[in-house]
Amino acid sequence: MVLAELGGRISRAIQHMSNATIIDEKVLNECLNEITRALLSSDVQFQLVRDMQKNIKAIVNLEDLAAGHNKRRIIQQAIFNELCKMLDPGKPAFTPKKGKPSIIMFVGLQGSGKTTTCTKYAYYHQKKGWKPALVCADTFRAGAFDQLKQNATKAKIPFYGSYTESDPVKIAVEGVETFKKENCDLIIVDTSGRHKQEAALFEEMRQVSEATKPDLVIFVMDSSIGQAAFDQAQAFKQSVPVGAVIVTKMDGHAKGGGALSAVAATKSPVIFIGTGEHMDEFEVFDVKPFVSRLLGMGDWTGFMDKIHEVVPVDQQPELLQKLSEGNFTLRIMYEQFQNILKMGPIGQVFSMLPGFSAELMPKGREKESQAKIKRYMTMMDSMTNEELDSTNPKLMNESRIMRIARGSGRQVREVMEMLEEYKRLAKIWSKMKGLKIPTRGDMNMRSRNMNAQHMSKILPPQMLKQIGGMGGLQSLMKQMGSSKDMMGMFGGGDS
Numbered sequence: 070m071v072l073a074e075l076g077g078r079i080s081r082a083i084q085h086m087s088n089a090t091i092i093d094e095k096v097l098n099e100c101l102n103e104i105t106r107a108l109l110s111s112d113v114q115f116q117l118v119r120d121m122q123k124n125i126k127a128i129v130n131l132e133d134l135a136a137g138h139n140k141r142r143i144i145q146q147a148i149f150n151e152l153c154k155m156l157d158p159g160k161p162a163f164t165p166k167k168g169k170p171s172i173i174m175f176v177g178l179q180g181s182g183k184t185t186t187c188t189k190y191a192y193y194h195q196k197k198g199w200k201p202a203l204v205c206a207d208t209f210r211a212g213a214f215d216q217l218k219q220n221a222t223k224a225k226i227p228f229y230g231s232y233t234e235s236d237p238v239k240i241a242v243e244g245v246e247t248f249k250k251e252n253c254d255l256i257i258v259d260t261s262g263r264h265k266q267e268a269a270l271f272e273e274m275r276q277v278s279e280a281t282k283p284d285l286v287i288f289v290m291d292s293s294i295g296q297a298a299f300d301q302a303q304a305f306k307q308s309v310p311v312g313a314v315i316v317t318k319m320d321g322h323a324k325g326g327g328a329l330s331a332v333a334a335t336k337s338p339v340i341f342i343g344t345g346e347h348m349d350e351f352e353v354f355d356v357k358p359f360v361s362r363l364l365g366m367g368d369w370t371g372f373m374d375k376i377h378e379v380v381p382v383d384q385q386p387e388l389l390q391k392l393s394e395g396n397f398t399l400r401i402m403y404e405q406f407q408n409i410l411k412m413g414p415i416g417q418v419f420s421m422l423p424g425f426s427a428e429l430m431p432k433g434r435e436k437e438s439q440a441k442i443k444r445y446m447t448m449m450d451s452m453t454n455e456e457l458d459s460t461n462p463k464l465m466n467e468s469r470i471m472r473i474a475r476g477s478g479r480q481v482r483e484v485m486e487m488l489e490e491y492k493r494l495a496k497i498w499s500k501m502k503g504l505k506i507p508t509r510g511d512m513n514m515r516s517r518n519m520n521a522q523h524m525s526k527i528l529p530p531q532m533l534k535q536i537g538g539m540g541g542l543q544s545l546m547k548q549m550g551s552s553k554d555m556m557g558m559f560g561g562g563d564s
């Protein structure tokens with residue numbers, strides 16, 4: 070994901086600045102200019118970037134920096150806050166309530182991924198116990214109804230549409246009425262795609278909206294539209310009351326900065342992002358963890374949620390225990406590979422950890438990555454229990470490597486490559502040693518209000534020391550306002 074590049078550039082700019090012996094206005098400006106360039110080349114709207122730069126300069130107190138303490142943290146925090154501000158319009162989107170019918174209308178440009186996203190949105194809620202239904206009010210694109218029907222059938226979601234009726238308003242109203250009678254609690258209306266210039270289609274969208282009175286209008290935007298995002302999002306907002314944004318194709322080569330512009334243009338939050346063509350490649354969008362990840366600070370909260378979601382329940386405590394001991398063995402890697410192959414999205418899990426990025430499973434190259442994982446697993450099948458459970462890197466000597474290669478019918482070079490991958494992952498996990506893995510209970514506690522005492526129990530000792538012990542932690546938490554941010558901020562532990 071190109072957003073990761075943006076994050077990398079920002080982190081490097083901050084790192085570069087904090088390496089300077091004296092931080093004066095010139096050094097700070099250089100850092101901010103580099104960040105500005107990074108944001109602009111990621112397609113964030115110029116005005117937004119300029120405002121951000123101005124705000125950071127107003128917030129960051131050069132005298133604090135000159136004192137030399139926590140330079141990196143002060144700047145990183147200011148940038149973190151500004152990026153969050155850009156992505157947070159200040160009011161949450163309408164949240165539908167289970168059991169009570171809500172009408173959600175989807176709008177967006179042609180090919181933005183609207184129809185796919187409607188199904189993903191329905192499927193996501195269905196898995197959580199909702200009763201969603203899909204209405205195809207796109208009579209403009211031939212084949213739109215078939216596409217929706219196909220997606221809906223695959224996901225076992227009821228749908229409504231017509232091959233013969235050409236009035237989208239009529240279909241939308243009939244569909245909504247039908248599903249209300251069937252006690253569906255999430256009635257999703259897919260509308261025709263359009264280009265900005267198409268006044269007639271905009272008018273149609275307005276009429277569908279007036280007739281169905283949606284509780285929420287979601288604007289679906291392709292993340293690759295770049296600088297055009299602001300104007301397009303604004304054009305939609307002027308025609309219908311857009312209340313939320315979903316950004317699609319975040320897995321591709323898009324620069325992604327357009328998402329920030331869309332939020333600014335519609336004054337509505339991004340609620341989900343699409344990360345692939347498949348039904349479950351769809352993630353809830355949460356501003357702070359997202360920005361945390363963007364700045365390479367890791368997203369511990371998201372990581373834990375994902376672990377709970379994708380690792381089988383009976384394996385969770387054991388896995389978490391082993392990870393917190395810093396003992397990342399080949400067997401753990403093997404078990405995680407099994408989970409990847411079974412459930413797919415653990416690549417997302419790893420991408421939430423600092424250092425992991427998407428190296429193991431680059432998006433868009435899943436097939437290749439899956440084949441690689443299967444290859445690694447075949448080689449591991451030729452290993453002994455001692456080898457799989459060992460934490461001694463010296464154990465894997467030449468003769469063992471040759472035996473594994475022979476046994477699995479692979480080349481020595483490939484076994485070495487697999488062991489390198491293992492070493493890379495083990496090295497990252499060794500940094501996490503001592504981290505008290507938060508349990509579900511802790512997570513709930515966190516969302517209420519975790520205090521410094523709880524926090525200090527979760528952090529690895531050396532990280533706590535870096536912050537300045539309990540005193541440092543308390544003042545840091547006060548500065549940051551909320552403990553939820555802390556979880557995201559400390560994921561990285563590299564400050």
Ligand SMILES: Nc1nc2c(ncn2[C@@H]2O[C@H](COP(=O)(O)OP(=O)(O)OP(=O)(O)O)[C@@H](O)[C@H]2O)c(=O)[nH]1
Nearest residue numbers: 179180181182183184185262317318343344345346
């Ligand atoms: N890689 C990737 N592809 C996506 C994503 N979302 C949608 N697509 C693909 O984008 C293409 C267009 O998606 P559609 O859902 O047909 O787009 P649409 O906006 O409904 O199109 P119209 O009905 O013409 O307006 C399809 O090939 C989808 O599979 C995503 O998050 N990632």
